[in-house]
Amino acid sequence: MKPKVVIGFLGTQLDAGHSAGRWEKWRPSVALGMHEDFLISRLELLADCRRYGDLARQVQADIAQVSPETQVELRDTYIGDPWDFESVYSVLHEFSRSYPFDTEAEDYYIHITTGTHVTQICLFLLTESHYFPARLLQTSPPRKQREGVSGSFNIIDLDLSKYDRIAERFEREQQEDRAYLKSGIATRNAAFNGMIEQIETVAIRSAAPMLLMGPTGAGKSQLARRIFELKKLRHQLPGNFVEVNCATLRGDGAMSALFGHVKGAYTGAANERAGLLRSANKGLLFLDEIGELGADEQAMLLRALEERRFLPVGSDKEVQSDFQLIAGTNRDLGRRVEDGGFRDDLYARLNLWTFELPGLADRHEDIEPNLDFELDKFAKASQRRVTFNREARDRFLAFATSVEASWKGNFRDLGASVTRMATLSASGRIRVETVEEEIRRLQRLWGAPGKQEDxxxxxxxxxxxxxxxxxxxxxxxxxxxxxxxxxxxxxxxxxxxxxxxxxxxxxxxxxxxxxxxxxxxxxxxxxxxxx
Known part of the structure; x- marks a missing residue:
């Protein structure tokens, strides 16, 4: 069993008492240490120590008497007005962001019995939205005097009411999450923005596999990493982000790379190898170009998804890995299933949440904000700020959004184009001459428009x-x-x-x-x- 950590407020009224008679009344924070079937390893006691420091230290000492194994940490927490929603929520929100939660090593509980009603509601909301990766703990006084002073406890999960101010804050945070998934780029394409809204909702609420489809260079890898980082901020994935392009996995090495091997499994296997699936335990595994996996690897991956267990190469002992999977592909997996190149049962597991990322040529509205993003990225990498003059910017955007621009490499082509123009602009200003030269280079790179499609x-x-x-x-x-x-x-x-x-x-x-x-x-x- 993992150690139990409880986070809760000092009850300035219910926990009060300095005389010997305090042991004859129910005090919710002290009573937390009196339950034999709920042993607490650590209590994080939030209190305004400037005003209630003596009471907090008295409660700390009393808990030490009834439960010596419980460590009580006093957290000095000042709230100007404990009945003001925004004040209370802001303080608790900041606490949730800074507290070093370790869900792999500890189980967390939020004690909602003490504090004002506003405090309790804010604790509810922050727990439900996973800012606190915890369960809710409610304690109650004994119903009869002869039952002692420990009272009872209940671990609960309630459907929370909505409050306008908090809902507005959640809406702002939701918008921030969506902007984060888009790398802060103010995209304008309505279909793409709608897809990002769905991805944000699914990323926060679901641990099921996701399938990102789209042409090479459409941003699948970057989006997968952003999804991981968003879930990491919400304490949903304590593990690592592990990425591999399945097109690079060939022959016997494919099974070993994914599932690991034991020492001596085959010629050259001098040491044990954990494999990518085990490296992604409690984290996120991104398998790009999943359609390139061989039949044996597909079968093993399906079992690992369904049972969280698999056999490393050369081993007769199963290992475990609890990972979330995001798969990427630029191929039509449905067509691959029909052709017999991809397992239909694996495709069914991946196809629960499928999102198709459009290419840059289908998002003309987003070329300009992405142009600014690439200029910012160049500035950070080179420590040199480069901008367009007005005529050059207009000329490049006119070409970039025209039917002449196929953007076969999508955002990779755009990023490379900006890097070339910025590097060649020694004065820090990209001029029309540089743009015209770059347009000719892109036309040569892409060849005759429509050649492949025709x-x-x-x-x-x-x-x-x-x-x-x-x-x-x-x-x-x-x-x-x-x-x-x-x-x-x-x-x-x-x-x-x-x-x-x-x-x-x-x-x-x-x-x-x-x-x-x-x-x-x-x-x-x-x-x-x-x-």
Missing amino acids: APLRELLGDRLQEIDRFDHAQLRDVIAICRRARSLSEAGRTLFAASRQRRASTNDADRLRKYLARFELTWERIKQAE
């Missing part, structure tokens, strides 16, 4: 692709992509005409799609055959 069209249409207007070009490219994913002509038609078919009395989506393809001398059969 491969299916070139395969199907050949030279005739040049005869198609750009408007039809973009539409046809999307239609071909949906046809390739669909299992039948009817399914593709239903997907493409989902909105308009709701307004029609009778529909024949397959026929509509067939006629559309015929405009470009294409057929369903030819598209599927080319695939």
Whole structure:
């Protein structure tokens, strides 16, 4: 059993008493040391020692008599007005942030019997929101005189009422948490901001696995680390953040890297290895590009998620690790399941909380705030502040938000672009000439726009692709992509005409799609055959 630590206020009325008669009355703080079935290792007694120092020391001495094994720490705590919500909440909130909680080594309880009603409500709220990683402890006086003075205790969990001022404070803190997940960047994309709101809620309330999808460079790794740090601030994860790119795990070394091995497990295994899952015990494990894991590793990971136990390589003894998992991928795991490349039962475990991070090209509104973020990051790294002049900034943003900018590497491309321009600007000002040079560099880096995306069209249409207007070009490219994913002509038609078919009395989506393809001398059969 872990040591029990109780945090509570000195009861300036209920705990009072200096004469011998004090032992004949119930005093809640002293009574905490009288329960044989609830032995307290340490009591953190919060008291205004300037006003009630004598009483606090008397209670400390009395607890030493009834429970010598209980260490009483007096915490000098001044609250100007103990009936003012904001004053009480601010003091307790600051205490929760500074107190060195160690949930691995100790169990914590918040004593809510003493203190004003406002104090008790604030203790409730801070415990429910995990600022205090503890359970609530309520003590009561004996119902009959002959029952002694120890009274009774109850560990409780209540549904708390909401108070306007506190709710406002929580709203501000929630906004701070969301800004933290976004690295302080004032993003403007409504869909992205809505996704961050959901992630913040899930991160605080759930320990279930999360799946972050999105293209390379979209920020999956950085977001996973921010989620961990947010949970760490709330005392939810005492362990470490462990990250690995599964694409780097190959062959026999993959099992050893993830699950560890015992000495002599295979040739070259001169020493025991803990493995990443055990390193992430009580912490967060981020497996980026999880779709690259082999079949054996997937099976072992599934068991570790379900049972928190697994076998290191070469061992016949199971080990334990209680970790939270965040997985990242730039691939369609659902499609990988259909193709047999990924276990459906593991995908089901990961797919409870799935969030798709959009690429930078889909978040034009966020390019400008991220541009400022990258400039700040460069300044911190180089100890040199660099800014754009107005003309250069306008020129870069005009290009960055245009259809010319594909941002294939997403935020990595943007960060590298800012670093290059800032480094080449010896005067500390990025000028138009530097921007124009960088634009040409990015165009060479990305190559012809749409080259990769147009491969299916070139395969199907050949030279005739040049005869198609750009408007039809973009539409046809999307239609071909949906046809390739669909299992039948009817399914593709239903997907493409989902909105308009709701307004029609009778529909024949397959026929509509067939006629559309015929405009470009294409057929369903030819598209599927080319695939």
